Amino acid sequence: MLELKNVHKSYTLGGGLSLFGKETVKVADQICLTIEQGRCHGLVGESGSGKSTLGKMILGLEQPDRGEIWFEGKNMLTLSGRERKRMRRKIQTVFQDCYSSLNPRWPVYESVREPLNNFERLSAGEEKKTVRELFAAVGLQPEDITKYPHQFSGGQLQRISIARAIALKPKLIVLDEAVSSLDMLIQHQILQLLDELKTQYQLSYLFISHDLMAVRSISDQLSVMHQGRIVETLDGGDPLSSMKHPVSKQLVASILPSQPRNRSKPGLTEAV
Ligand SMILES: Nc1ncnc2c1ncn2[C@@H]1O[C@H](COP(=O)(O)OP(=O)(O)OP(=O)(O)O)[C@@H](O)[C@H]1O
Secondary structure, three states, rough: OOEEEEEEEEEOOOOOOHHHHEEEEEEEEEEEEEEOOOOEEEEOOOOOOOOHHHHHHHHHHOOOOOOEEEEEEHHHHHHHHHHHHHHOOOEEEEOOEEEEEEEEOHHHHHHHHHHHHHHHOHHHHHHHHHHHHHHHHHHOHHHHHOOOOHHHHHHHHHHHHHHHHOOOOOOOOEEEEEOOOOOHHHHHHHHHHHHHHHHOOOOOOEEOOOOOOHHHHHHOOOOOOEEEEEEEEEOOOOOOOOHHHHHHHHHHHHOOOOHHHHHHOOOHHHHH
């Protein structure tokens, strides 16, 4: 359903006035990645490895320097503006910071209806009914729609961000650190909700996180990123025991086991 073919992206750091001149950083290097319909592809890697940039290129918020991004049989990078807009509604996102998608001065109803208002022609009554249904789908009460963001907990706000993301019945959702700011229990509940919605709406996810355990718990496939490259992709089985690349093993080693005595020592960097 989504396929990235040999995608490259670099950023040039340092302006013309910089004492150190310009430096080019590769954030996507020969990226090939496939996400099938109804499946969750997890993307894990250390901070700065290029995960978010990859998500932004899929969302059309950043342009690759080279390569192709195919979605439902069309190369997104060669579409006309109108066609791209039509396709883009099928790819939505949920970020870590739910405040960025929810206007603190609006009742949450306004934030969730915004995409419907932009893309669908619904009457006021239909719109309200749809928003109420979306709230129920993410486990919130229909009467919550009149409240403001400050009246919700972090977990409830993330449910509202998810309601907004599924409002246009997308095919793919890019979840960028979507559960990272939540405590373990709420994280578990949101992951469970995402899993249920995946089945209910036949959704595909790109689930980006630095948290290997969260990625492992929801993903059907898992890729490890390091310095702009995908160094390993695992499909099926327990990724923790099948990982072979030194970077992946280092990620596994960095998970704190419940018994401190069993913690492995980090320090695989020299093998990378
Ligand atoms: N707009 C930009 N201009 C210049 N450099 C950028 C820009 N966006 C990201 N970068 C750099 O690109 C690299 C990859 O960033 P990116 O946010 O994609 O990594 P990440 O793996 O998602 O990290 P994190 O887990 O910390 O969010 C980093 O070195 C970052 O500083």
